[in-house]
Each structure stands twice: as structure tokens, then as C-alpha cells.
Amino acid sequence: MENLALIDSFSEFKDDKQIDRVTLMAILEDVFRNALKKKYGSDDNFDIIVNPDKGDLEIWRNRVVVADDEVEDPNEEISLTEARKIEDDFEVGEDVSEEVKLIDLGRRSILALRQNLISKIHEHDNTIIYKQFKDLxxxxxxxxxxxxxxxxxxxxxxxxxxxxxxxxxxxxxxxxxxxxxxxxxxxxxxxxxxxxxxxxxRANPVFLEKLFEQEIPEVYDGLITVKKVVRIPGEKAKVAVDSYDDRIDPVGACVGMKGSRIHGIVRELGNENIDVINYTTNINLFITRALSPARVTSVKLNEETKRAEVILRPEEVSKAIGRGGHNIRLAGQLTGYEIDVLREGAEEDVELTEFSDEIEGWIIDEFKKIGLDTAKSVLDYDLKDLVSRTDLEEETIQEVISILKEEFEE
The missing domain is CATH 2.40.50.140 (Nucleic acid-binding proteins)
Known part of the structure; x- marks a missing residue:
């Protein structure tokens, strides 16, 4: 029958899109009902019988027999003469069920029905894909x-x-x-x-966290917990880890013998430098660890402003700040504190902002971006290092150095 032929013509969708037969039949019924509404104005008096096992579908229109001159709604009523063409013993007031063939819908309706069916199948398929990936x-x-x-x-x-x-x-x-x-x-x-x-x-910190789960068995098993991950993709990352089992060294387990475990992760991330740090609720200690590889002398916290003043020996400052200021920036993100680096003996130092009459504000801001906010912090650096670390011209930096040196020569 025509209905069966139409259903079979869509078997390609079932195979390609992995849509089950029952769902295909439900879509078919919905599409046919829409077609019936357009053709007859209503589908309330139609029965659509779907047999998913056979892949068959039948459409029956139910109408009431009325006298030949009393037909008001041709969709719901049928004249006695027309009814007796179906069966010759029908009487007025009886119900007539008549099968509707596809050809009765008209060629244009059939083409529209086919397009609607294709659209519905794609819509169903897209919904399945959306739900599948939403869960991922x-x-x-x-x-x-x-x-x-x-x-x-x-x-x-x-x-x-x-x-x-x-x-x-x-x-x-x-x-x-x-x-x-x-x-x-x-x-x-x-x-x-x-x-x-x-x-x-691949830049999201969660990617690094999931790589730890995938590559390190203790993390996957829950023996080690990844507390927080911060990244500058492709440059540097810091990962805070913890374990409820005191017998486990979480950092050692994550890094592995001679870096064997973390090497694959580093390679996946384009040789991103990864610092693995023992998590602790002791904020002073956590900040100290977060600034690794620098050795911190002392930490002074301001809980209200979430700022931390970190005192270091002069030779440790560049390690704390790191290339491009990456180390200190990530340490701040990891701990949740804005970190200010001070050198031992900083009481003899002078804030760069004190030179605002001689040095333009945007130049001072460029130094602050790499953690240099005092005169001595700038003077501790070699000229070439400052040129490579900032976006300032060499001539500009030389002028700044001259101004700062004059302060300490006076």
C-alpha cells in the first residue's frame, strides 16, 4: 500500500541517524495529522493506526451518515448516497469509517508531508545529539x-x-x-x-584537571583530590592537590618518578610548565607554596582586602614574579589573594608612584604589570631583562633608571 511504501522510503533515515522504528512511527503519525488538518481542517475524527513491527500505517476517517440534503460539514458528515457506495446497507445516523489513501491528500500535500517528515527527523536527531553532548x-x-x-x-x-x-x-x-x-x-x-x-x-583549566584524572590513577580513584587549577594556556599552570590519606604524598604521586606521570600531560599541553602544590587551609603557608620556586621570608595578610604582603630576599624576587609576571599572577589566582612582593630592607625603598611627577603613569603601570612597584625593584633588574619583560622602549627604561638612581645618590 502507498502508506507502507512511504514509510519504507525513510528507512535510510532510520539507518543513518540510528532512529528507532517506534520513534519514526510517532513522527510519522504527527506529520500525517498535520497534513490532515491542512487538508480537512481538523484531524479529530481521524484514526491513525501505526504498526511499528510491520512498519505499516493506516488512516481512517470517521463520519456520520446524514440525509443527502443535510450535509453541513463534509469532513464529519457523509450523505446517505455516498455512504451506500461504501456499503449498501448504511442508514442515517450510523458511523462510517473510510480508509484515506495518500493519493487522496493530493500530490502537493504529499510533497509537503515528505519535507515535513525529513525536517522532523532531523529535529529529533539534533535533540538527541544536544542531550548526548550536554551530558558530556x-x-x-x-x-x-x-x-x-x-x-x-x-x-x-x-x-x-x-x-x-x-x-x-x-x-x-x-x-x-x-x-x-x-x-x-x-x-x-x-x-x-x-x-x-x-x-x-583546550585552554580551560578544567581540561588540565580532567587530564590529571585520566593520567594519574590516585586522582581517578579519589585518593588524591585536585582542589584548584589555574592556567595561562601554553605557558604555565599551578595545580593544588590534597589527599585524605596521610600515607600518600599527593605532589609526588602526581609528578611521578623523575616527572614520568606528569610528562604526558605537559606534552599534551604544548610543554606548559605545571607546578603541583600541596593544598593547605593555612593561607600563609599556601601563599608561600604557591609562589614556588621562590623562597618566601614572611607573609603578612589583610583578610578584609584579600591582599598579602610577601617579603623575599632580593635574589628571590624575580623567581616569585616569574617570566612575564606569570608566577605571581597564577599564585594570586590560586590563593584568592592579591600578592604584593616586597624585598627585605624595603623600608629604605621608595614606591614608584612617588615619582609620578617625573615618570608618566602608564610607564609606572607597565612596571607594575610585572610586579615591580618600587624603585629598588626596578634597579635590581638588568636593562635587557626589563626590555624583554615589559612593552617599554629601551630608551624609556634608561630614563626611568636614571631618575631612580638619582633618588638614592642624593
Whole structure:
């Protein structure tokens, strides 16, 4: 029958999209009812019988027999003469059930029905994909590079689902070729129209946390807890770890013998420098550990402003600040405190802001970006180091150094 032929023509969708037969039948019924409403004005008096085992579908229209000159609604009423063409013993007031063939809907309606059915199947499929990936948010996923664009890499998984890895979600050193397998976390899933938009990230701190779970058995088993992760993707990261079992050294277990365990993670992240730190609720100690590899002399906290003054020996300051100010910035993010670095004997030092009459504010801000906020902190650095660490011209830095030196020569 025509109905069965139409159903069978959509078997390709069932196979390609892995849509089960029962769901396909439910979609079919919904689409047919919409077609009936358009054709007859209402589908209330129609019975649609779906047999998912056979893949069959029947449509029956139920009408009441009335006298030939009393038909007011042709959809719900049938004249006695027309009824007796179906069966010759019908009488006025009886119910007539008549099967509706696809051809009765008209060629245009059938084409519209087909398009609507395709749309419904795609919509159902997209909803399934959306729910599937929504459950995977925050989890590691692997997909293959399909297309490389200027602002994003388009990935496809084994089922042909499209995943987007935007440029700002990549590690700066990432370089991909078509066919490469890429790992990242599913960062967000949204429905844009009826199509799911799946975004992957390799720059999110959660990616590093999940790599620890994947690569370090004690973290996976829950013996070691990753308390917090902060990152500057591709440059440096700090990971605070803890264990409820005093017999376990969480840092040692994560790093492994000669760095064997963490090496794979570092390689995955483009040789990102990873500091693994023992977590503690003692904030002074936590800040001290967070500023590793620098050795801190003392820490003074201001709980109200969430600031910490850290005293270090002059030779430890550059270690605390780190290249480009990365170390001190990440230490602040990890501990939740704004960290001010002071040198031992800083009472003889002078704040850079005291020179605002001679040095422009934006120049002072450039030094502050790398943790240098006093005269001596700037003078402790070699000229070439200051040029490489800041966005200032060498001539500008020389002028600043001359001004600062005059202060201490007076």
C-alpha cells in the first residue's frame, strides 16, 4: 500500500541517524495529522493506526451518515448516497469509517508531508545529539580535524558530529593538520535554531584537571583530590592537590618518578610548565607554596582586602614574579589573594608612584604589570631583562633608571 511504501522510503533515515522504528512511527503519525488538518481542517475524527513491527500505517476517517440534503460539514458528515457506495446497507445516523489513501491528500500535500517528515527527523536527531553532548560538558572528548579555518578548527567525531574548537579555546602553540586526533573538554553545548553548537576547549583549566584524572590513577580513584587549577594556556599552570590519606604524598604521586606521570600531560599541553602544590587551609603557608620556586621570608595578610604582603630576599624576587609576571599572577589566582612582593630592607625603598611627577603613569603601570612597584625593584633588574619583560622602549627604561638612581645618590 502507498502508506507502507512511504514509510519504507525513510528507512535510510532510520539507518543513518540510528532512529528507532517506534520513534519514526510517532513522527510519522504527527506529520500525517498535520497534513490532515491542512487538508480537512481538523484531524479529530481521524484514526491513525501505526504498526511499528510491520512498519505499516493506516488512516481512517470517521463520519456520520446524514440525509443527502443535510450535509453541513463534509469532513464529519457523509450523505446517505455516498455512504451506500461504501456499503449498501448504511442508514442515517450510523458511523462510517473510510480508509484515506495518500493519493487522496493530493500530490502537493504529499510533497509537503515528505519535507515535513525529513525536517522532523532531523529535529529529533539534533535533540538527541544536544542531550548526548550536554551530558558530556566538562568531560574530555576526542575528535578528528576535518577542516581548519582562520578562527576555528572544525572537528568530526566517529559518528560524524561536528565539534568546534575556536582559536581562543586553543593553546597558542597548537598546530593541527587534517586527520589529526584532538583532545579537549566539551566546554559548552547550545541549540542554535534546531542545530546543536558543540564547543571544545583546550585552554580551560578544567581540561588540565580532567587530564590529571585520566593520567594519574590516585586522582581517578579519589585518593588524591585536585582542589584548584589555574592556567595561562601554553605557558604555565599551578595545580593544588590534597589527599585524605596521610600515607600518600599527593605532589609526588602526581609528578611521578623523575616527572614520568606528569610528562604526558605537559606534552599534551604544548610543554606548559605545571607546578603541583600541596593544598593547605593555612593561607600563609599556601601563599608561600604557591609562589614556588621562590623562597618566601614572611607573609603578612589583610583578610578584609584579600591582599598579602610577601617579603623575599632580593635574589628571590624575580623567581616569585616569574617570566612575564606569570608566577605571581597564577599564585594570586590560586590563593584568592592579591600578592604584593616586597624585598627585605624595603623600608629604605621608595614606591614608584612617588615619582609620578617625573615618570608618566602608564610607564609606572607597565612596571607594575610585572610586579615591580618600587624603585629598588626596578634597579635590581638588568636593562635587557626589563626590555624583554615589559612593552617599554629601551630608551624609556634608561630614563626611568636614571631618575631612580638619582633618588638614592642624593
Amino acid at each position: 560538558e566538562g568531560e574530555i572528548y576526542t575528535a578528528e580535524v576535518h577542516h581548519i579555518r582562520h578562527r576555528a578548527v572544525i572537528l568530526l567525531d566517529d559518528e560524524g558530529n561536528e565539534i568546534i574548537l575556536p582559536k581562543d579555546k586553543q593553546i597558542p602553540s597548537d598546530f593541527f593538520r587534517k586527520g589529526d586526533n584532538v583532545r579537549g573538554i566539551i566546554e559548552s553545548v547550545e541549540l542554535k535554531g534546531n542545530k546543536p553548537s558543540i564547543i571544545m576547549s
